[in-house]
Amino acid sequence: MQIHPTLIACMNCDTLSQRPSLMGAEQATCANCGAMLLRAGPGLQHLLALSLAAAVLYIIANVFPVIGINVNGRASDTTLWGSVLSLADHATAPIAIVVALALIVVPALRIGLMCWILLHAQAGRRAPLFNFLMRIWAGLHPWSMVEVGVLAALVSIVKLSGLVHVQAGVGIWAMAALAVLLTVLAHWDTRSLWPELAGGRR
């Protein structure tokens, strides 16, 4: 089998182009269909810093309540996990699994994977299980929904504010910041790691 490191194939229309070398925030798009071909990313150090910050925010977003309400002096609040449990408690249980994946499991995997791979890349090494983890990474992206969770929390607050006294919890702020960081990290084109790190054949 022959490889062609100087070419790149568009995943949207299969057009072949010469692989460009990109710098800084440059991005290459397909001349035929306009889809993104390749993106240069921030340095690994930047990405590692963002990933570690995301890890901290993730913990805050999951430990602290997202919304709290107050009815006649009785208070109640919920975390993200609480909303999963509430759906799991009824006939709607199967969808609780999807919500748990989208808000809790997939974001955790993304952050964990990123930290693991970048900490090793930082030391000039290929992380153990690199191939396997990168394949998982490629599949995770569409199922991470923290940003939808932020909007859902805001909608819930408006919905409840007509009936009861509502306050936004610490969790919602952490989620909002986390959504921003995850979006920045998702912008990173992990394919740029391969030429550097795939040198040592397994």
Added chain:
Amino acid sequence: MNTPSRAADAGLCGCPVCGLVCDGVADPGRCPRCHCELHSRKPESLSRTWALLTAALILYVPANILPVMYTQSIDSGSAGREDTIFSGVIGFWQSGSWDIAAIIFIASILIPSTKFIVLAVLLVNARRRRVRRPALQAQLYRALEAVGYWSMLDVLVVGLVTAVVKFRGVSEAEPRIGILFFGMVVVLTMLGTLAFDPRLLWDSPSRHPPHG
């Protein structure tokens, strides 16, 4: 490059995980660099997408007819109310929050129904001998990929509201079965979008045997 040459025509295949372009791969093959499975086109793309789309359409009926949430509060007396997706939007509209009503309308009604139509159009066109304006359709596909998951909004709202309103006897909220169907519609249409191979829009069936 004046006439764009295409990987499949040149007997090449690009890896979706690491981006390496390699040669003479059996279909399915394995990428020599990252060992992921390689397909020149996503396997059985059209029939898989049709199947997922049909399943989603069937579930779309109970998702819209059945209630998604039950709420009961002190001021409305003992009689609780059950909301469907649509009555939820109307409720926001009537209470004066037209902005929230618009957001929910877009996420829960506009995006799913547009998705059905666009996916069906793409599926029909991918089989055509000559696809008209493939660039526009490729853009539509990328838009589907980008906005599809926002439809989960209502599911997450029901989860949060029912989790926080739990004052037994005073005010309670419970999820209802409609939200399960609605969530499944969103998941199925997302899977359908992923199963569709946009490269088929650029393949002319006179040169290639139809894939899937």
